[in-house]
Amino acid sequence: MRMTQEDGDLDGLVRKRIRALRVAQGWSLDELATRAKLSPSSLSRIENGQRRLALDQLVTLAKALDTSLDQLVETDTDDVIVSPMLDGAHGTMRWPIKAEPGMTVMRQRMTSPPPDNPASLRAHSGREWLVVLKGTAVLLLGNRRLRVETNQAAEFPTMLPHAIGTAGGPCEILGIFDREARRGHNADKKA
Template sequence: MVQEDTELIVRQRIRGLRLARNWTLDALASRCHLSPSTLSRIETGRQRLGLEQLVSIAKALGISLDQLVEPEGDEDVVIRPTPESNGGTTFWLLSRERDRRGVTIAKMRITENRADNGPQVHPGYEWFTVLSGTVRLQLGTRSILVYPGQAVEFSTMTPHRLEAQGGPAELLTILDHGGEQAHLPGHRQS
């Protein structure tokens, strides 16, 4: 049963990656030196998966064999964030610690009475989108109002500070390692 499930996932990956690239069966087949009918039978489960074919298909798709055949995994995919508050700011960590992409994703709620530690500066980039309320972004000498649905991305080597404008504001943010250490409770540098 486990092998059948893994084979089904591999077949779905092959077809999904092919379609994501807008490739026909003929296009992928020519790239991996298989006939279109063989590739069709592989995708539909009417032909056994062979190692040589999988190596060729993975290479043609631009991925490693490990990526193509890795098990689906049975880890819990639901993240249950716990709010952490600090001086008028509440964070909900929405990614796992030490995320494999090298970023931290968090929901952030800031209030007008947020503790002001002055502008932050650290290596890297930061990205956020406003979910509700209005955020005033102090970016160097500029003051920028960011409204719901708008997003910003900036170098964090520029002194920056976020403030709620006219009431609480909520945002979704993506921080690199430097941003995580500078902004998230429990991750601050000493």
């Protein structure tokens, strides 16, 4: 089988990703080699293009680097810029995230404090992440009341009853929802 230019580009890209992910973790060749059950010299030859890339080694390296094989060999980088979808009725913008199917990012300007009534808290399956861009948000999470200041973030399982509001004036947040959390919020809006 003859290797095309596109195959060579992918080969080089995968090798660069392996090295970049290793360096981002702060790992030496020896450390990643141990985690991937390879010899350091084999890993070095893989990163430097002196050894062919074998599928079984790529699977092992992906696991050791805490990524998926799909992400390690991803070539589709055409759609780098993603435009938001506007939801005027709820005052939000949403951006789909390609890296994780079903993930959604939503920017929202909040002007109301969280509800006083514990019965107003909602629970549903999934996980959410919240980043405060401006102002102070209040996250009610079960029996806890947490202040999340500008540039702080919170991550929480949505099976805990929760609500988000503001503290002392408007705030802007980015909410990041996995597929289940997004589905739960859509169900809440319809109820």
